[in-house]
Amino acid sequence: MAANINRSNIAKELEPGLNAIYGMEYDRYEREHEGMFEVERSSRAFEEEVRFTGFAGAVNKAEGAAYTFATAREGEVSRYEHETIAYGFAITQEAIEDMLYDSLSKRLTKALARSMSHTKQVKAANVLNNAFSSSYLGGDGVALCSTAHVNPDNSTYANKPTTDVDLSEAALEDALIAISQFTDEVGIPIAVQARRLVVHSQNVFEADRLLGGDKMVRPGTSDRDHNAILNTGMLPGGYMVNHRLTDPDAWFLLTDAPDGLKHFERVAMATKTYVEDNTGNICYVARERYSFGWSEPRGVYASQGA
Numbered sequence: 170m171a172a173n174i175n176r177s178n179i180a181k182e183l184e185p186g187l188n189a190i191y192g193m194e195y196d197r198y199e200r201e202h203e204g205m206f207e208v209e210r211s212s213r214a215f216e217e218e219v220r221f222t223g224f225a226g227a228v229n230k231a232e233g234a235a236y237t238f239a240t241a242r243e244g245e246v247s248r249y250e251h252e253t254i255a256y257g258f259a260i261t262q263e264a265i266e267d268m269l270y271d272s273l274s275k276r277l278t279k280a281l282a283r284s285m286s287h288t289k290q291v292k293a294a295n296v297l298n299n300a301f302s303s304s305y306l307g308g309d310g311v312a313l314c315s316t317a318h319v320n321p322d323n324s325t326y327a328n329k330p331t332t333d334v335d336l337s338e339a340a341l342e343d344a345l346i347a348i349s350q351f352t353d354e355v356g357i358p359i360a361v362q363a364r365r366l367v368v369h370s371q372n373v374f375e376a377d378r379l380l381g382g383d384k385m386v387r388p389g390t391s392d393r394d395h396n397a398i399l400n401t402g403m404l405p406g407g408y409m410v411n412h413r414l415t416d417p418d419a420w421f422l423l424t425d426a427p428d429g430l431k432h433f434e435r436v437a438m439a440t441k442t443y444v445e446d447n448t449g450n451i452c453y454v455a456r457e458r459y460s461f462g463w464s465e466p467r468g469v470y471a472s473q474g475a
Contacts, residue, residue, distance in 0.1 A: 188464050199286050202293035205423060206411050206432035206461065215251060216433050219461075220244030220308070222321050225355040226344030230350035244354060247464040251435040252292075252318030256284055257454030265451055278440075278453055285438060285455050289400040293461050294413030296430060297421055301329075301473050313463055314471040320354045328466050333473040334398050336368065338398070338421045344422055346402050351426075351467050361467055363422040371417040371422065376408040418474025426455060430469015433460045 209216075224239040258277055265274075298303035300313040310317045316327040330347070334340040344363070349363045367378045383394060399402060406423075423430065438457035445452060463469070 199290070201290055201409070201411050201413070202404075202432060202461070204365065205297075205411070206293060206430045207428070208432050208434065211249075211251065211433040211435045211460075213435075216249040216460070218247045218249075218303070218428060218431075219289075220246075220354065220464075222354040223357070226357065230408070232441045242321050243321070247308040247462065249431065249433050249460040249462050251458045251460045252457065253283065254460050255454065255456040256281060256288075256289055257452060258327075259445070259450040259452040262449035262451070274372060274453075281440075281453060281455050285457065288387065289457075289459070291413050292459075294411050294415075294465065296461050297388065297411070297419070297469075298413075298415045298420070300419075300469070300471055307463060307466060309466070312346055313466060314469060315466070318466050322355070324356070326352070326467075333475060335418055336372055336379070336472075337475045338379055340472065341366070341379055341398060345398070348424055348470050349403075351424075359426075361424050361426045363404050363470065364425050365423045366404060366408035367411055367414075367415045367421040368408060369414040369419065370410050370412055370470060371408050372420060373408075376410075376420075380404060380408050402430075403474065416473065419471065420474070421469055421471040424468050424470065426465050426467040428464040430463050430468075431461075435459055 221242065222242050222244060224241065228237050230236065258281060259278075260274065296313065301315075302312055302353050305312060307313055311317050311319070314329040316325075316331055317328060318326050318328065320326065325345075329341065330340075334343075348361055348363050351359055364377055366380065379396075379398065382399070404422075431460045435458035436456070438455055441452070442451065442453050444450070
């Protein structure tokens with residue numbers, strides 16, 4: 170039998186003269202994941218994505234000599250296990266019969282949607298919250314943001330600074346330079362560009378000083394040097410705040426590398442209302458299936474802060 174909302178839980182709802190019910194009407198930070206993740210549909214219990222390498226630079230061929238043939242190979246496999254997220258509430262038949270204010274059920278369905286949305290945003294943000302943790306590893310056996318990502322030929326690359334630094338003009342410029350020097354699995358330079366800065370709400374003012382000002386004014390200086398980050402257009406998406414990030418000092422640059430942060434939708438959220446045969450309780454439930462993760466670590470460059 171489901172836990173239920175009965176008349177003792179909502180005694181005031183049953184009394185005449187109640188002027189207002191408040192709570193659950195706050196504006197919310199919703200759908201922040203959409204500014205961070207590529208969204209794809211899935212029709213299976215899980216999804217796997219495998220890295221496949223191209224060829225290194227071509228080599229000289231002497232006159233009359235045989236061709237040199239390249240070898241391609243598979244690399245790491247990224248796996249997305251879809252989770253089922255479900256929640257609901259039940260109201261007793263007697264509470265429904267005696268309730269003077271039918272708006273309560275509407276408020277509770279809004280509360281249910283709010284709970285489902287919050288869980289989704291937390292799970293999305295946790296990809297970044299755990300980006301430096303050795304307990305959350307990607308297909309190449311290291312965390313999302315690491316100085317020791319492994320290519321299929323066992324060479325390594327980094328998508329974070331060797332020494333973590335707080336967000337600043339110099340740190341952001343160094344990160345943009347590092348991204349511009351990314352190479353692929355066989356060492357060929359790739360045209361990857363940062364597209365958006367993601368920060369904790371406590372870092373919003375620093376982010377705005379760096380990216381929200383005049384192209385002709387360098388942040389934190391008294392001269393009229395132009396803001397090189399804005400002037401070069403190297404961060405076209407500006408910045409965004411994610412309100413579920415847990416580390417105030419951590420900051421993340423999302424890049425346009427394909428298959429970076431990914432969100433698979435297996436089953437879209439659906440709601441259902443039904444009456445329990447054995448109790449008469451009216452039940453309201455919501456359910457969806459999805460996963461969040463990453464395949465290509467070059468989709469992110471980040472620092473934990475100093």
